[in-house]
Amino acid sequence: GENVEQHPSTLSVQEGDSAVIKCTYSDSASNYFPWYKQELGKRPQLIIDIRSNVGEKKDQRIAVTLNKTAKHFSLHITETQPEDSAVYFCAVPRGRAQKLVFGQGTRLTINP
Amino acid sequence: KAGVTQTPRYLIKTRGQQVTLSCSPISGHRSVSWYQQTPGQGLQFLFEYFSETQRNKGNFPGRFSGRQFSNSRSEMNVSTLELGDSALYLCASSLAPGGADTQYFGPGTRLTVL
Numbered sequence: 001g002e003n004v005e006q007h008p009s010t011l012s013v014q015e016g017d018s019a020v021i022k023c024t025y026s027d028s029a030s031n032y033f034p035w036y037k038q039e040l041g042k043r044p045q046l047i048i049d050i051r052s053n054v055g056e057k058k059d060q061r062i063a064v065t066l067n068k069t070a071k072h073f074s075l076h077i078t079e080t081q082p083e084d085s086a087v088y089f090c091a092v093p094r095g096r097a098q099k100l101v102f103g104q105g106t107r108l109t110i111n112p
Numbered sequence: 113k114a115g116v117t118q119t120p121r122y123l124i125k126t127r128g129q130q131v132t133l134s135c136s137p138i139s140g141h142r143s144v145s146w147y148q149q150t151p152g153q154g155l156q157f158l159f160e161y162f163s164e165t166q167r168n169k170g171n172f173p174g175r176f177s178g179r180q181f182s183n184s185r186s187e188m189n190v191s192t193l194e195l196g197d198s199a200l201y202l203c204a205s206s207l208a209p210g211g212a213d214t215q216y217f218g219p220g221t222r223l224t225v226l
Contacts, residue, residue: 034215043220091211094211097167099160100210100215
């Protein structure tokens with residue numbers, strides 16, 4: 001919504017494989033890019049974020065890459081496990097007041 | 113530290129009624145944002161309060177309003193409820209204002225309008 005496009009909307013991968021989710025934004029002034037994970041029936045939680053002065057950030061099995069020129073950033077999950085099954089949201093703060101705009105979400109399913 | 117809490121957790125109302133939802137942020141957090149979550153629309157920003165002032169507002173009708181108290185607790189109010197207002201309402205708190213700081217979400221209030 002509001003110029004934050006997230007793809008795919010659903011993703012199913014075999015346990016152990018990698019998953020990639022991509023978000024595209026329109027505001028070139030944006031400089032902070034978080035990813036939130038929401039497990040079924042639970043609240044969203046920040047899992048990783050990146051600021052525009054770096055191109056990649058990694059935390060164990062998850063990583064985020066940023067391409068400011070193309071205005072997109074991606075979440076990478078390697079060696080997927082059943083507990084990675086959840087809905088993932090990207091977000092971008094927009095405007096002078098930095099209103100947080102979320103992507104539509106990606107439902108990730110890890111098949112055993 | 114205790115996390116963000118929201119009350120009530122569940123509400124059932126009928127069309128035309130009004131409702132007030134409450135959010136208590138993490139101690140020390142002065143920013144509280146509210147979001148509406150629905151299966152079709154995802155997470156939609158409602159408004160943000162910082163130090164008792166609304167600093168940001170989403171694209172929702174005037175029936176949706178909010179306020180923040182001096183202890184940073186926040187309430188949102190929806191008047192003249194419509195069926196389409198049925199949703200999970202999430203609040204989130206952060207240390208700094210705006211979305212460029214980690215948002216800590218509450219468990220949400222699930223509102224059903226009949």
